[in-house]
Amino acid sequence: MNILGISxxxxxxxxxxxxxxxxxxxxxxxxxSRHKGDAAFPLLxxxxxxxxxxxxxxxxxxxxxxERPMLKFDRVLTCAxxxxxxxxxxxPKAMKNLLGEKVWMRGIISSQLGVPGRxxxxxxxxxxxxxxxxxxxxTRRAAIMTADAVGEWATLSVGDGExxxxxxxxxxxxxxxxxxxxxxxxxxxxxxxxxxKVNEDEYKVMGLAAYGKxxxxxxxxxxxxxxxxxxxxxxxxxxxxxxxxxxxxxxxFAELFGPPRNPYEPIDLDTAEGQRFADCAASVQxxxxxxxxxxxxxxxxxxxxxxxxxxGGVALNGVANxxxxxxxxxxxxxxxxxxxxxxxxxxxxxxxxxxxxxxxxRDLPDHPFxxxxxxxxxxxxxxxxxxxxxxxxxxxxxxEQTADDLAxxxxxxxxxxxxxxxxxxxxxxxILTAPRTTEMRDRLNREIKxxxxxxxxAPVVPTDVAGRYFDIPRGGTRLARFMxxxxxxxxEWKSQLQAITHVDGTARVQVLDPAMAPRLHALLEAYGQxxxxxxxxxxxxxxxxxxxxxxxxxxxxxxxxxxxxxxxAGGTRVTKRSSAVGSTEAERIREEVA
Amino acid sequence: MDSPRPHERPTAFDRxxxxxxxxxxxxxxxxxxxxxxxxxxxxxxxxxxxxxAEVTSDPLLRRxxxxxxxxxxxxxxxxxxxxxxxxxVSRSHSNIGFQGDWLAPGGHGLDDLQVDGESDQTxxxxxxLSEKAAASRFCIYRDVMxxxxxxxxxxxxxxHDETFHMNYTLTQLARVEPQQHKRHLWRAxxxxxxxxxxxxxxxxxxxxxxxxxxxxxxxxLPPFAWMAKRAAHRxxxxxxxxxxxxxxxxxxxx
Ligand SMILES: [Fe+2]
Ligand SMILES: [Fe+2]
Ligand SMILES: [Fe+2]
Numbered sequence: 110m111n112i113l114g115i116s117x118x119x120x121x122x123x124x125x126x127x128x129x130x131x132x133x134x135x136x137x138x139x140x141x142s143r144h145k146g147d148a149a150f151p152l153l154x155x156x157x158x159x160x161x162x163x164x165x166x167x168x169x170x171x172x173x174x175x176e177r178p179m180l181k182f183d184r185v186l187t188c189a190x191x192x193x194x195x196x197x198x199x200x201p202k203a204m205k206n207l208l209g210e211k212v213w214m215r216g217i218i219s220s221q222l223g224v225p226g227r228x229x230x231x232x233x234x235x236x237x238x239x240x241x242x243x244x245x246x247x248t249r250r251a252a253i254m255t256a257d258a259v260g261e262w263a264t265l266s267v268g269d270g271e272x273x274x275x276x277x278x279x280x281x282x283x284x285x286x287x288x289x290x291x292x293x294x295x296x297x298x299x300x301x302x303x304x305x306k307v308n309e310d311e312y313k314v315m316g317l318a319a320y321g322k323x324x325x326x327x328x329x330x331x332x333x334x335x336x337x338x339x340x341x342x343x344x345x346x347x348x349x350x351x352x353x354x355x356x357x358x359x360x361x362f363a364e365l366f367g368p369p370r371n372p373y374e375p376i377d378l379d380t381a382e383g384q385r386f387a388d389c390a391a392s393v394q395x396x397x398x399x400x401x402x403x404x405x406x407x408x409x410x411x412x413x414x415x416x417x418x419x420x421g422g423v424a425l426n427g428v429a430n431x432x433x434x435x436x437x438x439x440x441x442x443x444x445x446x447x448x449x450x451x452x453x454x455x456x457x458x459x460x461x462x463x464x465x466x467x468x469x470x471r472d473l474p475d476h477p478f479x480x481x482x483x484x485x486x487x488x489x490x491x492x493x494x495x496x497x498x499x500x501x502x503x504x505x506x507x508x509e510q511t512a513d514d515l516a517x518x519x520x521x522x523x524x525x526x527x528x529x530x531x532x533x534x535x536x537x538x539x540i541l542t543a544p545r546t547t548e549m550r551d552r553l554n555r556e557i558k559x560x561x562x563x564x565x566x567a568p569v570v571p572t573d574v575a576g577r578y579f580d581i582p583r584g585g586t587r588l589a590r591f592m593x594x595x596x597x598x599x600x601e602w603k604s605q606l607q608a609i610t611h612v613d614g615t616a617r618v619q620v621l622d623p624a625m626a627p628r629l630h631a632l633l634e635a636y637g638q639x640x641x642x643x644x645x646x647x648x649x650x651x652x653x654x655x656x657x658x659x660x661x662x663x664x665x666x667x668x669x670x671x672x673x674x675x676x677x678a679g680g681t682r683v684t685k686r687s688s689a690v691g692s693t694e695a696e697r698i699r700e701e702v703a
Numbered sequence: 704m705d706s707p708r709p710h711e712r713p714t715a716f717d718r719x720x721x722x723x724x725x726x727x728x729x730x731x732x733x734x735x736x737x738x739x740x741x742x743x744x745x746x747x748x749x750x751x752x753x754x755x756a757e758v759t760s761d762p763l764l765r766r767x768x769x770x771x772x773x774x775x776x777x778x779x780x781x782x783x784x785x786x787x788x789x790x791x792v793s794r795s796h797s798n799i800g801f802q803g804d805w806l807a808p809g810g811h812g813l814d815d816l817q818v819d820g821e822s823d824q825t826x827x828x829x830x831x832l833s834e835k836a837a838a839s840r841f842c843i844y845r846d847v848m849x850x851x852x853x854x855x856x857x858x859x860x861x862x863h864d865e866t867f868h869m870n871y872t873l874t875q876l877a878r879v880e881p882q883q884h885k886r887h888l889w890r891a892x893x894x895x896x897x898x899x900x901x902x903x904x905x906x907x908x909x910x911x912x913x914x915x916x917x918x919x920x921x922x923x924l925p926p927f928a929w930m931a932k933r934a935a936h937r938x939x940x941x942x943x944x945x946x947x948x949x950x951x952x953x954x955x956x957x
Contacts, residue, residue, distance in 0.1 A: 143754055187931055191928070191935050193925065200924075284945055374787060655750070660757075
């Protein structure tokens with residue numbers, strides 16, 4: 110049975126294909142279209158999935174969209190009505206936006222793919238989040254919590270899931286919190302207030318929080334209060350996201366927290382103003398964590414289960430995840446590699462397979478590598494044409510050579526196998542460097558990632574030795590598998606792991622099982638043999654504002670535009686031709702024409 | 704018109720609009736907003752051209768496109784930095800209303816050209832035309848910027864690059880298509896015109912749509928708004944129970 114899952118139109122469109130109960134491939138549209146956060150209908154992703162699996166649209170048994178369009182329309186319309194007459198500006202925009210395309214998903218999918226309308230199905234948004242979190246996790250029974258900005262109406266839901274011994278699967282949602290009361294929206298409002306991009310830069314708020322003190326928790330608690338039944342509600346007089354698309358916070362919010370940050374000015378943490386922004390970030394982070402912990406604790410008491418599957422965009426907050434693990438009572442927390450809306454494509458397809466069609470339960474591969482594979486020979490060809498140094502090496506030689514490069518403080522662009530599904534580079538499209546010095550961190554920030562100096566970098570370490578360098582609690586290894594938790598760096602190693610130790614002494618560590626990415630694992634060991642510490646800095650292979658690279662040629666163009674020293678794709682290793690070797694024809698033309 | 708080595712020279716149309724441009728650029732707020740917008744279009748243009756570098760099979764074009772893309776990214780940064788500087792000096796945060804975008808458009812953009820799957824000839828023809836148009840406008844902008852030497856210097860610097868872009872795209876077009884490059888240029892020119900018309904038509908339609916919807920909003924919605932507000936008052940915050948049957952059918956869209 111072939112089921113295609115689609116998520117689109119909010120952020121990060123994606124497609125995923127499930128064949129006979131097992132994911133075959135999945136990819137975000139942005140990785141193919143090369144537009145970061147591409148929210149368009151994911152035609153390229155769908156085409157690639159079908160081609161890759163050699164399936165014609167006719168062979169699809171179902172195409173599942175990750176939310177119910179009419180229910181979403183209902184929410185948008187209702188909110189416009191409730192905000193009458195303030196919503197008069199937002200109303201025409203919202204209606205044109207929805208009525209233009211988004212409401213007619215059955216027709217659009219059916220005409221774009223040429224499948225009959227009856228094969229087009231819909232899950233609820235949070236159902237898809239729940240399925241993505243639970244059905245991909247190696248657990249048979251777990252509590253499930255999902256939290257994001259908003260789906261149709263729900264913004265947070267709790268429930269449980271069970272994979273029975275007879276092959277049946279159950280996913281139940283007990284209850285949900287509805288728009289406009291939303292943890293995701295609360296966090297996004299601060300993201301906007303702090304001058305970052307909403308739906309994209311939330312992790313910057315988390316990074317900035319480490320520099321501040323939660324001195325404004327009381328003010329934040331004015332914005333979000335607990336309801337008697339244990340849920341929460343936002344005080345809407347501080348917000349405007351529900352009435353206008355223009356601004357997410359109200360003048361009252363700015364009165365409470367002071368003037369918002371000008372996005373075009375860098376944050377200077379040495380000034381009182383910069384510190385205020387860091388304190389704001391720390392305060393909202395604290396309140397987010399506290400709220401999640403309390404909700405999860407109740408859920409733990411209610412279900413008595415040891416495992417929690419956590420999905421939705423809020424589950425990208427690694428600091429909160431670590432606190433959930435420490436304080437909620439759950440022993441293990443499973444966050445999928447793509448907990449956000451992109452992952453809903455896979456969640457919707459799996460939900461449809463297990464619940465709608467009632468197909469038997471299957472154990473699923475436990476990795477994030479569902480995208481297109483990289484072709485080292487493509488890199489070799491183009492780099493040779495451009496006159497760069499190209500070597501094609503056997504695996505072992507390549508790993509030894511790359512370990513030498515890293516030990517010599519070279520920055521390595523590392524591409525292998527299938528692209529990651531989800532926002533994190535987990536070792537198949539990564540920039541790797543030595544983790545030792547702050548100089549390396551600054552060099553990366555300045556010369557490659559062009560990003561704010563307060564942003565931390567993540568380390569990758571083999572599972573069996575992770576505990577030596579990082580203080581990972583029981584159950585934390587699971588969170589760290591897909592870089593979903595932030596844990597302390599052991600004090601005795603901090604001085605040798607400066608580039609990946611955040612200002613508060615933590616790191617968003619990835620622990621690597623050899624089975625998940627054998628070559629990267631071998632590289633870590635080879636690097637460890639040379640330096641004594643098998644830990645590497647692992648950051649996503651992209652430049653600021655661009656999606657993570659997919660094909661070799663994209664890695665190559667990124668390599669040429671930045672100060673990455675070595676590029677590896679498959680078995681091909683490339684270093685830059687030194688500029689002293691005479692000018693290329695392109696440079697000659699430039700001089701001549703200009 | 705398509706001499707082998709054209710240099711930056713404003714078109715008659717752009718020259719005619721000089722007083723308008725002078726007015727648009729005279730106000731600091733407006734200048735800031737326009738520079739920010741230009742920063743975005745240059746960066747977007749850079750992305751498109753980078754994509755062209757990634758998809759072309761012609762090694763020389765790949766190198767030229769790459770350099771071109773790097774230039775555009777740099778232009779984006781120059782514009783953004785200048786805008787930030789002006790912002791700091793003027794301390795203005797305000798979002799001013801009229802920016803005259805259609806009167807004083809920015810740099811590049813390939814007119815929604817899908818870079819993937821376009822031939823080198825089409826790409827080069829489009830690029831040449833849009834670089835030429837940008838060079839013409841930037842020339843005017845530089846000339847009306849006497850009162851702001853740093854911004855003027857930026858336009859000067861960028862103009863130099865645009866001239867290179869405009870020239871290499873033409874010479875490369877002549878190289879890859881020695882016989883028919885003029886025809887490609889004409890085709891690109893027509894296509895740009897058609898797209899400009901489409902843009903105009905869709906924005907007109909959008910304005911009309913907005914007007915109609917706004918009228919409906921005030922005429923039809925008030926009673927429903929009243930009911931929705933009443934319903935909202937009755938709604939209690941907190942948990943909403945999810946009934947087990949609410950979501951069992953995947954056929955439903957609501
Ligand atoms: Fe979501
Ligand atoms: Fe430019
Ligand atoms: Fe240009």
